[in-house]
Amino acid sequence: MSQRPVLIPVLGDQLSHGLASLQGADQANATVLLAEVWDEATYVRHHQAKIALVFSAMRHFAEELRADGWTVDYVKLDDPANTGSLRGEVERALARHNSRAIRVVEPGEWRLQQDFKQWSAALGCPVEILPDTRFLCSKTEFYTWAAARRELRMEYFYRDMRRQTGLLMDGDKPTGGKWNFDAENRSSPPANLTVPPLPYFAPDQITGEVLALVAARFGDHFGSLKGFAMAVTRANAQKALADFLQNRLPTFGLYQDAMIAGEDFMFHANIAAAMNLGLLDPLEVAQAAEAEYRDGRAPLNAVEGFIRQVIGWREYVRGMYWLDMPGMAETNFLDARRPLPHFYWTGETDMACIADCVRTTRDNAYAHHIQRLMVLGNFALLAGIEPGQVADWFLVVYADAYEWVELPNVAGMALHADGGRLASKPYAASGAYINRMSNYCRGCRYDVKQKVGADACPFNALYWDFLARNEAKLGRNMRLANPYATWRRMSDEQRAGYRESAAQFLMELEQAEPGWARG
Numbered sequence: 001m002s003q004r005p006v007l008i009p010v011l012g013d014q015l016s017h018g019l020a021s022l023q024g025a026d027q028a029n030a031t032v033l034l035a036e037v038w039d040e041a042t043y044v045r046h047h048q049a050k051i052a053l054v055f056s057a058m059r060h061f062a063e064e065l066r067a068d069g070w071t072v073d074y075v076k077l078d079d080p081a082n083t084g085s086l087r088g089e090v091e092r093a094l095a096r097h098n099s100r101a102i103r104v105v106e107p108g109e110w111r112l113q114q115d116f117k118q119w120s121a122a123l124g125c126p127v128e129i130l131p132d133t134r135f136l137c138s139k140t141e142f143y144t145w146a147a148a149r150r151e152l153r154m155e156y157f158y159r160d161m162r163r164q165t166g167l168l169m170d171g172d173k174p175t176g177g178k179w180n181f182d183a184e185n186r187s188s189p190p191a192n193l194t195v196p197p198l199p200y201f202a203p204d205q206i207t208g209e210v211l212a213l214v215a216a217r218f219g220d221h222f223g224s225l226k227g228f229a230m231a232v233t234r235a236n237a238q239k240a241l242a243d244f245l246q247n248r249l250p251t252f253g254l255y256q257d258a259m260i261a262g263e264d265f266m267f268h269a270n271i272a273a274a275m276n277l278g279l280l281d282p283l284e285v286a287q288a289a290e291a292e293y294r295d296g297r298a299p300l301n302a303v304e305g306f307i308r309q310v311i312g313w314r315e316y317v318r319g320m321y322w323l324d325m326p327g328m329a330e331t332n333f334l335d336a337r338r339p340l341p342h343f344y345w346t347g348e349t350d351m352a353c354i355a356d357c358v359r360t361t362r363d364n365a366y367a368h369h370i371q372r373l374m375v376l377g378n379f380a381l382l383a384g385i386e387p388g389q390v391a392d393w394f395l396v397v398y399a400d401a402y403e404w405v406e407l408p409n410v411a412g413m414a415l416h417a418d419g420g421r422l423a424s425k426p427y428a429a430s431g432a433y434i435n436r437m438s439n440y441c442r443g444c445r446y447d448v449k450q451k452v453g454a455d456a457c458p459f460n461a462l463y464w465d466f467l468a469r470n471e472a473k474l475g476r477n478m479r480l481a482n483p484y485a486t487w488r489r490m491s492d493e494q495r496a497g498y499r500e501s502a503a504q505f506l507m508e509l510e511q512a513e514p515g516w517a518r519g
């Protein structure tokens with residue numbers, strides 16, 4: 001039995017060698033604890049591939065720490081003594097190693113933060129909870145930024161982050177004279193577009209064992225393990241990043257909002273899962289992208305758009321999460337009450353766009369930004385699905401999803417459940433948007449051009465029904481002035497047609513969906 005006074009628990013999404021709890025700790029006096037626990041795998045029933053990713057990345061990280069000279073205690077899920085909870089495993093480890101103090105980095109989710117705060121009293125030893133320095137903006141800095149403002153818009157936060165990091169800055173001016181080049185980033189996908197394949201990381205022995213474990217213990221969870229090829233080590237995550245920079249970043253901007261059936265990754269980086277586990281550092285990612293622009297290999301619109309996601313949006317939603325929790329999980333500004341339709345799990349719907357987005361979600365634990373926001377999120381917004389159920393779904397199904405990043409995106413950006421704290425207008429769109437940005441409608445049994453009736457694209461009537469239903473809450477929103485003006489200009493007959501069509505669709509869905517009666 002070791003006599004190491006300090007226990008350093010490292011969570012499944014804290015797999016960074018520069019983690020604050022490891023920095024400055026004395027290897028001779030510390031035991032690092034990693035524990036695969038039932039509670040973390042099931043507090044929502046995560047996608048099978050997400051659990052496999054986390055466990056495999058944890059096992060690989062533990063090996064790397066050992067090679068670095070750390071004493072690592074690794075508890076596997078099927079250890080008969082495993083208590084199934086993080087606190088239980090910390091308690092057992094304290095006794096095993098005669099540790100007298102705990103040093104840990106704050107967790108990424110509010111529910112665990114509440115638990116950590118009780119550890120010291122419950123476990124009877126001092127617990128040092130360190131800030132997570134893997135974000136560019138600390139919680140304190142974000143709170144200070146927010147306190148000085150009435151409107152907490154990402155765009156202004158992002159500019160401050162550009163100034164602070166010096167990324168894409170020429171002196172005190174933004175490179176290219178503008179902060180944001182998104183106007184150049186909205187191209188529809190051309191018919192003959194070829195998308196380079198993603199790098200494939202063949203499962204090694206560790207991953208193979210984890211895949212067998214997940215299939216045996218979590219085989220009834222959503223999602224497929226087939227073809228599992230995710231980066232589970234920092235070295236492979238770096239290869240994935242390099243591949244993106246070389247093969248997809250130059251075109252990323254142009255087609256960042258485009259969707260093609262069966263092209264599951266388009267020109268997206270697909271590094272969020274690795275970044276959110278801690279395998280890649282956001283500043284190194286952003287700096288690498290900037291170098292592509294500075295060296296003339298990628299255009300500014302692509303590089304700026306990508307860097308904005310990493311140092312702007314990602315940091316901003318994390319700040320907003322901690323600022324607004326626990327209330328963020330309860331908000332329901334639009335009073336949306338319908339249960340989540342079953343087809344979010346099965347993909348069994350005639351709506352071709354939704355079916356393809358659910359399929360890629362099931363196959364890859366991934367869908368790209370526009371599929372998440374403008375198809376899956378948009379449908380939930382228009383149909384009035386209860387935000388808590390939508391949030392749980394997103395948390396379950398995406399390999400990159402932890403609540404700090406998922407909840408603000410779902411409740412704030414996609415569902416407007418926060419009444420516009422994150423986004424000044426709801427991202428509501430009719431079928432015309434999906435048709436413009438994808439080739440889905442060509443393969444759909446619904447007709448995107450038809451406005452009402454049994455064959456019309458459901459998004460069309462649902463869109464107007466959504467605006468009509470929520471007119472008291474949204475009717476004075478300046479950014480919705482145009483659609484509301486159009487709505488008010490319509491004849492009574494037209495308006496009634498939309499509302500009846502939407503009601504009919506929702507009623508049919510209700511009949512097909514047992515749970516829907518509660519809606």
Ligand code: DLZ
Nearest residue numbers: 011012013035036037040041108109402
């Ligand atoms: C997501 C996840 C899963 C599936 N399993 C574990 C685990 O067994 N042990 C662990 O330490 N962490 C796991 N995680 C990640 C945690 O859920 C994550 O640290 C918190 O949600 C905070 O972001």
Ligand code: SF4
Nearest residue numbers: 351353434441444457
């Ligand atoms: Fe989706 Fe409507 Fe297009 Fe069908 S017609 S793919 S439901 S947007």
